[in-house]
Amino acid sequence: MxxxxxxxxxxxxxxxxxxxxxxxxxxxxxxxxxxxxxxxxxxxxxxxxxxxxxxxxxxxxxxxxxxxxxxxxxxxxxxxxxxxxxxxxxxxxxxxxxxxxxxxxxxxxxxxxxxxxxxxxxxxxxxxxxxxxxxxxxxxxxxxxxxxxxxxxxxxxxxxxxxxxxxxxxxxxxxxxxxxxxxxxxxxxxxGTASAELIKHTANAFLAMKLTFINEIATLCELVGANVLDVAEGIGYDPRIGSTYLQPGPGWGGSCFPKDSASLLQTANKAGFDFELLEKAITLNTAHLQRTAQKVIDALPEGKEIEKSKIAVLGLTFKAGTDDLRSSPSLAVIGYLLDLNAHVSAYDPMVNLPIEDMSKIEITSTAYEAANNADALVILTEWEEFADLNYERIHEAMCHPVVVDARNLLNPQDLEQQGFQYIGLGQ
Ligand SMILES: NC(=O)c1ccc[n+]([C@@H]2O[C@H](COP(=O)([O-])OP(=O)(O)OC[C@H]3O[C@@H](n4cnc5c(N)ncnc54)[C@H](O)[C@@H]3O)[C@@H](O)[C@H]2O)c1
CATH class of the missing domain: 3.40.50.720 (NAD(P)-binding Rossmann-like Domain)
Known part of the structure; x- marks a missing residue:
């Protein structure tokens, strides 16, 4: 040993x-x-x-x-x-x-x-x-x-x-x-060492591109009346494609994908290679994060100004199962909303203290508290427990019962039966 x-x-x-x-x-x-x-x-x-x-x-x-x-x-x-x-x-x-x-x-x-x-x-x-x-x-x-x-x-x-x-x-x-x-x-x-180093950056950039691809397909699905969940399932059966990293979301983030994709792009630039595909995947991801924020803004009741709105957010970590907030897509989406002076109250099972640099986010200790008097609720991290919440209680707590489910975590029919307007991603 x-x-x-x-x-x-x-x-x-x-x-x-x-x-x-x-x-x-x-x-x-x-x-x-x-x-x-x-x-x-x-x-x-x-x-x-x-x-x-x-x-x-x-x-x-x-x-x-x-x-x-x-x-x-x-x-x-x-x-x-x-x-x-x-x-x-x-x-x-x-x-x-x-x-x-x-x-x-x-x-x-x-x-x-x-x-x-x-x-x-x-x-x-x-x-x-x-x-x-x-x-x-x-x-x-x-x-x-x-x-x-x-x-x-x-x-x-x-x-x-x-x-x-x-x-x-x-x-x-x-x-x-x-x-x-x-x-x-x-x-x-x-x-050799160079190949091993490139394997890691390539793996992360490839996974990030796969996510960008399915997020783009989600947008297309909305325009043509298809359901991205069905499309992802259908292509995922093909072993050449595989079924992982095909879940659409608010945009990718986390402590690795953004910095590793950017670093690989710089490696390519320095080597004199114009890696257009990767560059586009990065800019499309930023656009997708903005699009997610816009979905929330569009979901507000007619005539309600964003600066007078309260938006409830479920999920702050960059994905479920971790306490890591680094480059979280949730924080990126919230950032756009805060820039427009929205009031954001957020619940995450792993976060109970104010977030550095984002102290304007009101952190609550339950989802119900976050939803209190909210004009819209948005799910940004795919914590399983969000699917098991008492949505009747959330409906009662909110001013305007609309859910933007940026992780496609909930059953649209169930929510609609409970009187919510449900807005998923690519469905
Ligand atoms: N987090 C992931 O999921 C993941 C997965 C695969 C690879 N990586 C890569 O692994 C590396 C580390 O990532 P991480 O998420 O563990 O980072 P981290 O920030 O969680 O941990 C780094 C640690 O190094 C310590 N440190 C800094 N300088 C030091 C020094 N001179 N001597 C001793 N300790 C020092 C810091 O205090 C910190 O505790 C990064 O390159 C990351 O891209 C991360």
């Missing part, structure tokens, strides 16, 4: 480190956030991720898992160094490498001989070879091992992945990293 340092205790680092400890490795997870480290050492998990808390407690108890402040404290005695650091976007869409460069500076001289740095973060193509130059150590290898977990299912995805991609320039380094995952039953693909 190997000595492993994991740098960065976020969604990816915590999942990676905790699962590697569960597989029997001796893991030290480092973060710069001292309070987070202290809480983790006490067994408190700062994010919502099913199954993570149990594995973390197990790891602390059996001594396989500990948490420290600072990358160098973890890396000093490790053979493998998993970098799970943020890769936020620069204003031009390219990846901001600040976190990487500063962590590498911190550890490069204290890495034990024959160490392997494993890049888990999503990084632009060419990063591994740049970092190799930065560290100036011939005895240290850099391997790209992109992470494909999806939030809300991270532990399952890590332990039962669709594939493990390992990009390395030396067969020996690849073999050593493969061995870390020997207890996981998965297809392992070994490539």
């Amino acid at each position: 190997a000595d492993i340092a994991v740098i960065g205790a976020g969604y990816v680092g915590l999942t990676t480190g905790t699962c590697l400890a569960h597989l029997g490795h001796n893991v030290t997870i480092a973060d710069i956030d001292e309070i987070k480290v202290q809480e983790l050492n006490e067994g408190e998990v700062p994010i919502f991720e099913p199954g993570l808390s149990e594995l973390l407690t197990e790891g602390i108890k059996n001594g396989n898992l500990k948490f420290v402040v600072g990358a160098s404290s973890a890396s000093r005695n490790a053979a493998f160094h998993f970098l799970c650091l943020p890769t936020p976007p620069n204003p031009d869409g390219s990846t901001n490498m600040e976190y990487f460069h500063s962590a590498i500076e911190e550890i490069k001289d204290i890495l034990p001989p024959n160490s392997v740095i494993v890049n888990k973060s999503t990084l632009p193509v060419g990063t591994a070879s740049q970092l190799k130059k930065q560290i100036q150590r011939t005895d240290v290898e850099i391997v790209s091992n992109p992470e494909f977990l999806s939030e809300g299912n991270a532990v399952q995805d890590f332990l039962h992945p669709s594939r493990i991609v390992i990009g390395a320039e030396s067969q020996e380094a690849a073999t050593r990293v493969v061995a870390l995952f020997s207890d996981i039953d998965a297809t392992i693909q070994i490539t």
Whole structure:
């Protein structure tokens, strides 16, 4: 079993480190956030991720898992160094490498001989070879091992992945990293570092484009009287298309798709390639988010001005099953409504505090409270519990009973029978 340092205790680092400890490795997870480290050492998990808390407690108890402040404290005695650091976007869409460069500076001289740095973060193509130059150590290898977990299912995805991609320039380094995952039953693909880096960006950009495509079809369905749910089901039976990522919604978002698509576009630009298809998918997504906001505005009672309206929102996180608000489509749609001075009250099962930079949103502790005196209600995140609400009670609470279901979560006939005007997406 190997000595492993994991740098960065976020969604990816915590999942990676905790699962590697569960597989029997001796893991030290480092973060710069001292309070987070202290809480983790006490067994408190700062994010919502099913199954993570149990594995973390197990790891602390059996001594396989500990948490420290600072990358160098973890890396000093490790053979493998998993970098799970943020890769936020620069204003031009390219990846901001600040976190990487500063962590590498911190550890490069204290890495034990024959160490392997494993890049888990999503990084632009060419990063591994740049970092190799930065560290100036011939005895240290850099391997790209992109992470494909999806939030809300991270532990399952890590332990039962669709594939493990390992990009390395030396067969020996690849073999050593493969061995870390020997207890996981998965297809392992070994490539060069550039291909591994591009696989991850390509996967996210492709999924984002698939979502844009079905959202465009949803708009077309509305114009021609078809139902996008039937169309999606019908094309999803075709194994060449597949049925996932075909659910229309308010527009895509989250901590990965927007920044990774923008970064891939920048990679293409820098390489002198005009990636028009991807560029269009990004701009169409922005248009779709605006279109969703417009649907809400159009649903207001006739003559009611937006600045005098109260809009109830159900769902703030970027998707169901997570507490992550980063680049949430819900917040983007709300942003358009707030710009027009609407009053927005919102309920989300995972959010109970005001949101930074969006403190104008009134956060309520129930859906019914959010709906109170509302002129329209919009569902922006697909939390299952929204389908089980007492809509009779919501009807009584609202001034104007109209539901814009941007996730197609509810049964239109049921809502209409209860006296609502129901506006779905693409139906
Ligand atoms: N979140 C996802 O669903 C997901 C899935 C696959 C890949 N990724 C990629 O993984 C990477 C990490 O994403 P995340 O969502 O886990 O990010 P995150 O922001 O949740 O976590 C990053 C952590 O790194 C810490 N950190 C920053 N600088 C540090 C340093 N010098 N030393 C130690 N710790 C430091 C931060 O305090 C934070 O806790 C990104 O590249 C992301 O694109 C994310």
